[in-house]
Every structure is written in C-alpha cells, then in structure tokens.
Amino acid sequence: MTGIAIAIDGPAGTGKSTVSREVAKRLKLAYFDTGATYRVATLTCLREGVDLANAADVAAMVATMNVELILNPANPRALLDGEDVSSLIRTDTVALTVSKVATNLEARPLLQQMQRDVIAAEPRRRLLRRPWRGGRGPRHHHRDRPRSRPSHPHDRRRRGPRGTPRGRGRGRGHRAPGRSWPRQDGLRGVLLP
Numbered sequence: 477m478t479g480i481a482i483a484i485d486g487p488a489g490t491g492k493s494t495v496s497r498e499v500a501k502r503l504k505l506a507y508f509d510t511g512a513t514y515r516v517a518t519l520t521c522l523r524e525g526v527d528l529a530n531a532a533d534v535a536a537m538v539a540t541m542n543v544e545l546i547l548n549p550a551n552p553r554a555l556l557d558g559e560d561v562s563s564l565i566r567t568d569t570v571a572l573t574v575s576k577v578a579t580n581l582e583a584r585p586l587l588q589q590m591q592r593d594v595i596a597a598e599p600r601r602r603l604l605r606r607p608w609r610g611g612r613g614p615r616h617h618h619r620d621r622p623r624s625r626p627s628h629p630h631d632r633r634r635r636g637p638r639g640t641p642r643g644r645g646r647g648r649g650h651r652a653p654g655r656s657w658p659r660q661d662g663l664r665g666v667l668l669p
C-alpha cells in the first residue's frame with residue numbers, strides 16, 4: 477500500500493480546508509492546497525492582462541509563472557515571483573474568475589503536472605491534498621509538456637523593458653528559505669523545516 481486517501485466533501489465554506497489543515501498538522505503531513513495553484517494562475521493572468529477566455533494565452537502564462545507554495549499546514553502560503561499572494565488569491569476578484577482557468581483544457585494539464593511535480597519532490601513527508609468539488613481534467617503525460625519556455629506576447633511586459641523582474645525586487649531567481657525544488661519556471665513546493 478502506498479498511502480491512504482481521505483475524501484472530505486461538502487459545500488463551500490463548511491470547513492473542508494480547516495479540517496484538512498488540522499489533519500495534516502496532527503499527522504505531521506505537508507498540506508498542499510491544489511486549489512491555490514488555480515488561484516495563483518488566475519491572479520497571474522489578471523495581473524498580466526491575459527484574456528481568460530483565450531485558452532492558449534492562459535496556458536502560456538501558466539507555463540511560465542514563478543510560483544512557490546509553502547506546504548506547512550500551520551501557515552500555508554503562496555508566493556508569486558517571491559511575493560506573498562496568499563490573501564490576494566482569496567479575494568472575490570480571483571474567486572469569481574478562477575473557474576475559467578480551472579476549466580481551461582490547455583492550462584489544466586500544465587497545472588496538474590506541476591502539482592505532480594510538487595508531490596513527487598516531497599518524498600520525506602506525505603502530502604494531504606485538499607479535496608475539491610468538480611470533474612477530472614484530461615490525463616496529461618510528461619512528454620506533452622513544452623520543453624522550453626514558450627514565447628508569449630506578455631513575456632516582454634512581465635520582464636520589463638530592460639529585463640527587470642516583476643514583484644518587489646525579488647524576481648525569478650529568488651529562492652525562499654527552506655527546502656525547495658526549483659524549476660526554471662512553474663510551480664514548486666517549499667516545506668519549511
């Protein structure tokens with residue numbers, strides 16, 4: 477047996493996340509909020525002015541976004557280009573638009589692969605994945621992933637005219653303290669000691 481899966485279901489706002497975090501805390505598991513990956517992707521697109529109805533543009537942005545998730549159940553955080561966006565991704569603006577990214581059949585497999593990468597890179601502690609209400613996306617194979625960073629019309633704006641990073645002076649090269657699994661682009665998990 478490789479693990480135990482616990483499903484917690486219920487309407488929004490009924491305490492699924494709270495229970496999941498508490499379970500993770502008590503069992504000393506990492507806490508990986510997969511919904512946060514969709515929320516961060518949505519925030520990124522909103523910030524960069526990407527049309528959420530344009531599946532290819534959204535997917536290109538998802539493929540290049542620089543996200544770190546702190547998997548500590550006592551204080552799970554989401555960092556975008558080093559900036560803590562944990563509160564921003566919970567705003568109504570994101571909540572009302574995140575489904576457009578979550579149902580984007582080009583972006584979804586990229587995010588799912590990133591989620592698998594985070595899980596695969598967390599060998600020492602098991603992960604508790606938050607349950608969610610919704611259907612399954614298409615299965616995605618590693619070989620389908622773009623091998624290099626795709627060119628994108630928003631790239632120039634993201635980098636700035638002279639290649640300056642976005643955020644508060646802590647761009648792509650920034651690494652949060654703690655163990656991390658950096659990728660050139662994309663999502664990574666960080667579990668603070």
Ligand SMILES: Nc1ncnc2c1ncn2[C@@H]1O[C@H](COP(=O)(O)OP(=O)(O)O)[C@@H](O)[C@H]1O
Pocket residue numbers: 486487488489490491492493494495
């Ligand atoms: N047992 C509880 N008693 C009181 N408030 C709770 C309880 N569980 C969760 N909450 C609060 O309810 C709100 C929604 O909880 P959350 O875990 O985010 O729900 P869900 O993940 O199901 O959407 C949060 O503000 C949380 O603090």
Ligand SMILES: Nc1ccn([C@H]2C[C@H](O)[C@@H](COP(=O)(O)OP(=O)(O)O)O2)c(=O)n1
Pocket residue numbers: 488510511512514515574575578608609610
């Ligand atoms: N594994 C997941 C987790 C979330 N999603 C979708 C479902 C929602 O539209 C968004 C945000 O998920 P989140 O769990 O934060 O949403 P709620 O807490 O239920 O409001 O992402 C998904 O498609 N797959």
